[in-house]
Amino acid sequence: MDDAVTPPRLSFCGGKGGVGKTTCAAAAAVRAASEGSRVLVVSTDPAHSLADALAVELGPDARRVHGARGELYATELDADRALGRWLRVRDQAFHTIASRGTYLDDEDIDRMLSLSFPGVDELVGLIELLRLAKAHPYDEVIVDTAPTGHTLRLLEMPETLARLAQVLNDMHEKHRFLTTSLGGAWAPDAADEVIDDIAREAAELHAILTDRSRASFTWVTLPEELPVRESEDAAEAMAELGIALAVVVVNRVWPVPDRPCARCTPRVSEERTWRLYLARTFAGARVIEMPALLVEPRGPRALLELALAARDAEEPPTPPSGPAPGAAAKSARGFCLPISPSAELVLFGGKGGVGKTSAATAAALALAEERPRDRVLVLSTDPAHSLGDAFAAELSDDEQPVPGAPPNLVARELDAARAWASQRERYRSAIDDLFSSIFRGNMSASYDRIVLEDLLDLAPPGIDELLALVTITEALSPPARYDLVIADTAPTGHTLRLLELPAKALEWVHALMVVVLKYRNVVGLGDFASDLTDFAHQLRGLMALLTDPTRAAFVAVTRPAILPRLETARLVRKLKELEVPLAAILVNAVTEPGCGRCNAAVEVERSELVELSKLAVSQTRSKQLVKARAIYPGPRGANALARWGSAWFTDPRGSF
Known part of the structure; x- marks a missing residue:
């Protein structure tokens, strides 16, 4: 087959937030290009950092990466633009189908199609990848995906398209039934062609994802318990989709210290255990190890050096024996996050892997203790939950107390699938009541019933953020009425999607209310209209709360490294645009002096801390950077989290 028509191989790079997916994807792309392949590397994460890793300016169109050997192109997917392109060629057919198969007129259909779609990234991600792959004679397309939960939703896209x-x-x-029943002859037209095209597109995407000769999957993890456990769960979920992992990358393997070190010696020992475990668990895949670097690699040259440093997993070395000196004792300074005593909602957000969950849980413990008369809920809205791991407790979608925590604190890990199933059954019952009471015996109405039930089975894009929004509003409203909700959010891009959702959801509610009122003589009002009115009221209340600095606070969590710092700066700018009050910037994992590597890390981090301090001074109310020292392993359980949180500190001089 001619190279010009040979489909490129798709190589997906996934993993838990913060494990280094983007860096590994970029490094793999640079290496493949240097070896003679024509390569496109694509970011599908709504919080893109591919441009940061490559040290180039990127946009939605593929651009040549200068400085890389060979032919390397890169792009950061613009989901809204991609969806607009996909809809434009199908717009007339969708209008035709909607007008023939519903009571909606052209005005109603235009109103609905003009609304924003939360979750567009997962909705069009694979479709846009396929378009980009066919636009140029690439040999390989390497995909830098969003963190685990949203990557799995992306891979479920063929099933979603088939349901659509x-x-x-x-x-x-x-329409076919009515045309035939009225004596006309029905013949397939453009609308039927579009339906068939979408079904074929779904089948093609599924065939590609499950064909190892056309698509491969690399999972990036760290030699630590939480990323390893999440990797196991992801591999199981992918297997259910018919997708197998080809490569597992164990990233940031810590070097053996030059002398016993309070931080590095136990880390190397603990990592050795998990490196051996990964080699056994993923014996069917190729396991590769990448070294931990002092400075995050940026640009083609540094990324190529990292790629060339990758090695197949071997028997890990045993760390040097001998006692490691204890860490210098630090006096507890008390909880120092500047959260208003009247706060009702505190959101923790940031790049994956910076320690959002640990920070949110430590803050929840401290705030519950400070406010003993208040009912406090700490809620995880990230589809790849780690709240229970942080508390060292089994948590679920049901609110429950936390072992060792103040009695006024409860925790919950939102189960979006369960919540959607509950909502779906509620509205399915409403549909049954409607059709049994109003449309009994009406043959054509049976088609309306089928469509409504189909729509209930079609999980909306952005369902995690949508149900997180509903859960937060319900938690702050009667009868639940918590005095304080602390939200441990998904990584940056999906957190911003959550913050933008109230205004978008209100647009949908208004549009639906117009339709419901317009057709009330046909379908009645019932509980649905009342539900919409209540939800609209809650949305307005939430929008007012999110912009009130006395009632809401956002804590941006980051690390003293260049890629997290750049993403934090973008996050802060977006929060300002949305008028969400930024209470503090918490920089986690700040290194203290110790062995030779630790001392070198202190010097590397110094400049990043200076830049983060400037950001804190200019954008936060406290005008100071809050810091948390690097500890290994991370705190687990209420007591350890409380001790860790009490040791956070502020120091405008940037020293210890």
Whole structure:
């Protein structure tokens, strides 16, 4: 087959937030290009950092990466633009299907199609990848994905598209029935062609993802318990989709220290255990190890050096024996996050892997103790939960007390699938009541019923953020009425999607209310209209709360390294645009002097701390950077988290 028409191989790079997916994807792309392949590397994460890793300016169109050997192109997917492109060629057909299969007129259909779609990244990610792959004679397309939960949703896209095709087909079936029953001859037209095209697209994407000769999957992890456990869960979920992992990258393997070190010696010993475990657990895949570097690699040259340093996993070395000196004793300074005593909602957000969950749990413990009369909920809205891991407790979608925590604190890990199933069944019952009471015996109405039930089975894009929004509003409203909700959010891009959602959801509610009122003589009002009115009221209340510095606070968590710092700066700018009050910037994992490597790390981090301090002074109310020292392993359990949180400190001089 000619190179110009040979489909490129898709190589996906996934993993828990903060494990180094972007760096590994970029490094793999630079190496493949240097070896003669024509390569495109694509970021599908809504909080793109591919440009930061490559040290180039990127946009939605593929650009040549100068400084890389060979042919390397890169792009950061613009989901809204991609969806607009996909819809434009199908717009007329969707109008036709909707007008034939529903009671909506052109005005109603235009209103609905013009609304924003939260979750567009997962909705069009694979479709846009396929378009980009076919636009140029690439040999390989390397995909830098969003963190675990959203990567799995991206890979479920073929099933979602197939369900969408089924909904459209059932909607159009009403037109076919009426045309035939009225004595006309029905013949397939452009609307049927679009339905068939979407079904074929779904089948093609599924075939590609499950064909090892056309798509491969690399999972990036760290030799630590939480990333390893999440990697196991992800591999199991992918296997259920018919997708197998080809490569497991164990990133940031710590070097053996030059002398016993309070920080490095126990880390090397603990990592050795998990490196051996990974080699056994993923014996069917190729396991590669990448070294931990003092400075995060940026630019093609540094990324190529990292790629060339990758080695197949071997028997890990045993760390040197001998006692490591204890860490210098630090006096507890008390909880120093500047959270208003009247705060009702505190959100913790930032780049994956910076310690958001640990920070949120430590803060929840401190705030619950400071406010003993208040009911406090700490809620995880990240689909890849680690709240229970931080508390060293089994948590679920049901609120429950935390072992060792103040009695007024409860915790919950939002189960979006369960919450959606509950909502779906509630509205399925409403549909049953509607059709049994109003449309009994109406044959054409049976098609309307099928369509409504199909729509309930089609999980909306952005469901995690949508249900997180609903859960937060319910927690702050009667009868739950918590006095304080602390949210441990998904990594940056999806956190921003959550913060933007109230305004977008209100647009949807208003549009639905117009339709419901317009067709009330056909479908009645019932509980649905009342629910919409209540939800609109809650949304307005939440929008007011999110911009009130006396009632809401956002804590941006980061690390003293260049890629997290650059993403934090973008996050801060977006928060300002959304008028969400930034209470503090918490920089986690600040290195203290110790062995030769630790001393070198202190010097490397110094300049990043200076830049983060400037950001804190200019953008936060406290005008100071809050810092947390690097400890290994991370704190687990209420007592350890409380001790860790009490040792956070502020120091405008940037010293210890």
